[in-house]
Amino acid sequence: MEGDARLFAEKTIETFYFWTGVLMWLIHAGFMIYEAGVARQKNVLMTMMKNLLTCAVITPTFFLFGWWIYYAFQGGLVPADTAAAADALPWSDRMGPNLDDNITGVFWFAFLLFSFTTASIMSGAAIERIRLGAYLLLAMILGSVVWILAAAWGWSDGAWLYKKFGFHDWGAGGCVHTVAAAFTFGVLLNLGPRIGKYDDQGRPQSIPPHNLPMTMLGLMLIFTGFYAFYAACAVFGIAEPGADPEPWRSIYGTPMTLGSLAFTVTMGFAGGVMGAFIVSRGDPYWTISGGLAGMISIASGVDVYHPALGYLIGFAGGAVAVLVGNRLERSGIDDAVGAIAVHGGAGVWSMLAMGLFASGYPQHEHVTSLGGQLVGIAVMIGVGLVPGYLISLLLKRAGLLRVSREVELAGLDVAELGIEGVVPAAVSGEAQGTSIEVDEHQARSQLP
Numbered sequence: 001m002e003g004d005a006r007l008f009a010e011k012t013i014e015t016f017y018f019w020t021g022v023l024m025w026l027i028h029a030g031f032m033i034y035e036a037g038v039a040r041q042k043n044v045l046m047t048m049m050k051n052l053l054t055c056a057v058i059t060p061t062f063f064l065f066g067w068w069i070y071y072a073f074q075g076g077l078v079p080a081d082t083a084a085a086a087d088a089l090p091w092s093d094r095m096g097p098n099l100d101d102n103i104t105g106v107f108w109f110a111f112l113l114f115s116f117t118t119a120s121i122m123s124g125a126a127i128e129r130i131r132l133g134a135y136l137l138l139a140m141i142l143g144s145v146v147w148i149l150a151a152a153w154g155w156s157d158g159a160w161l162y163k164k165f166g167f168h169d170w171g172a173g174g175c176v177h178t179v180a181a182a183f184t185f186g187v188l189l190n191l192g193p194r195i196g197k198y199d200d201q202g203r204p205q206s207i208p209p210h211n212l213p214m215t216m217l218g219l220m221l222i223f224t225g226f227y228a229f230y231a232a233c234a235v236f237g238i239a240e241p242g243a244d245p246e247p248w249r250s251i252y253g254t255p256m257t258l259g260s261l262a263f264t265v266t267m268g269f270a271g272g273v274m275g276a277f278i279v280s281r282g283d284p285y286w287t288i289s290g291g292l293a294g295m296i297s298i299a300s301g302v303d304v305y306h307p308a309l310g311y312l313i314g315f316a317g318g319a320v321a322v323l324v325g326n327r328l329e330r331s332g333i334d335d336a337v338g339a340i341a342v343h344g345g346a347g348v349w350s351m352l353a354m355g356l357f358a359s360g361y362p363q364h365e366h367v368t369s370l371g372g373q374l375v376g377i378a379v380m381i382g383v384g385l386v387p388g389y390l391i392s393l394l395l396k397r398a399g400l401l402r403v404s405r406e407v408e409l410a411g412l413d414v415a416e417l418g419i420e421g422v423v424p425a426a427v428s429g430e431a432q433g434t435s436i437e438v439d440e441h442q443a444r445s446q447l448p
Contacts, residue, residue: 034218045421169174173350181344186388
């Protein structure tokens with residue numbers, strides 16, 4: 001009976017993480033729709049192609065070395081030769097179908113979807129002017145190396161930031177969102193703004209989304225997928241025979257419940273929407289973006305916050321996203337979707353809020369503190385910013401980072417793909433009218 005019970009528990013765990021991974025695909029579908037709505041019509045198809053190819057590039061590289069990085073570098077920059085790291089190598093028995101292992105495959109799958117999300121954060125910010133090859137190289141490095149290194153350092157019970165400083169980042173507000181935003185900031189410094197974004201005096205000009213309802217629909221899909229993202233951050237363990245039932249645990253091994261996600265993620269979302277709505281004075285784009293900022297703002301401490309505190313933290317996060325986004329735009333940083341403001345501003349606030357409101361929270365022998373969270377913030381920004389800036393600088397100097405002026409003005413769909421992703425209504429209407437006239441003429445000619 002004990003063997004049967006354990007097998008049933010393992011199958012339950014396997015099923016749970018498998019379906020969280022499947023539902024996290026909604027995040028990527030949402031990013032694709034969201035960014036396509038923001039892009040101008042001449043760049044819609046290329047924007048969506050970038051999102052599709054993100055998955056195709058990151059999947060094999062994450063399999064080959066990304067999963068290994070997570071287990072090998074938890075102590076720092078020198079890889080550790082541990083059993084867990086050996087099991088994460090692509091030729092390990094655990095890295096494939098294994099009747100004795102119900103867990104590794106679905107954990108790997110969930111982490112892979114985290115990698116898609118991280119790279120997609122950069123994708124939207126750089127639309128309409130980055131070269132496809134340059135983007136895919138940067139996405140691979142961010143999704144299969146950089147964020148994984150950050151997770152190894154701060155998002156595990158073996159992570160040095162956790163062991164030495166009590167760093168707590170339950171929902172990856174640092175190692176996913178802040179790292180991706182910092183990496184993106186480094187890329188944008190070298191990529192430069194879109195043509196027409198700033199006038200001769202350097203004043204920002206509006207380039208509105210070509211389809212704002214489409215963008216809002218994409219964000220709603222992202223919101224839905226984020227519940228699966230957070231659920232996949234919870235650890236579902238198996239109690240030993242005769243022991244008390246094993247509770248849900250954080251990635252640091254501290255107890256929690258899925259109910260904390262149901263309460264606090266939703267309250268954070270609601271607070272973020274209202275905070276952005278008020279500060280942006282009702283701007284539709286920033287209002288719905290504030291919902292995502294709110295869900296990110298509660299990430300680091302969602303396992304311990306009271307729902308009311310989650311609402312307030314989310315409210316502040318939505319406001320922060322608007323203020324940071326406006327500041328970056330005035331400073332000459334053309335972030336087409338506000339990714340740095342939403343993911344970076346709210347991600348940093350997430351880690352800071354954990355230090356402000358939950359210092360002293362016990363994590364076995366480690367205790368959270370404001371100082372520990374500040375160290376984590378500095379590390380996460382550095383891990384993202386340095387490689388993002390240096391690699392994009394090399395691509396820029398090689399002439400491989402940005403498309404030519406002629407291609408950018410013509411639009412990437414026609415210039416790079418040879419096809420219009422969105423046919424203007426007037427053109428399609430004229431073509432339809434011509435077709436109808438031809439059909440009527442042919443019909444009359446066949447009458448007796």
